Amino acid sequence: MCDEYCCVTLHIDCVLGRDKYMEPGTWWSYKGKLVYNMPNYYHMYRPHCSFCKRRCPYKIVFVISGSIYCSVVCIGY
16 A cells, blocks of 8 residues: 555455465475466366365466466365
8 A cells, every 4th residue: 555655456366366475387296295386277268276176266276286276275184
């Protein structure tokens, strides 16, 4: 929120995205498993999440041992 000049309020998640620090094409470790951040536009359709079973709506999906997750929230369960 900027009070000094423009008086504009922005939601950080709206501006930076849901997974702000995750870049497509990178790897990271979660609970001893390697996680790949795959761009979510290589397919003709959006894949289903292995946890919540919904189509993955975000710009990246997370791949762990061949399973696809739509968010870090779904990975955590």
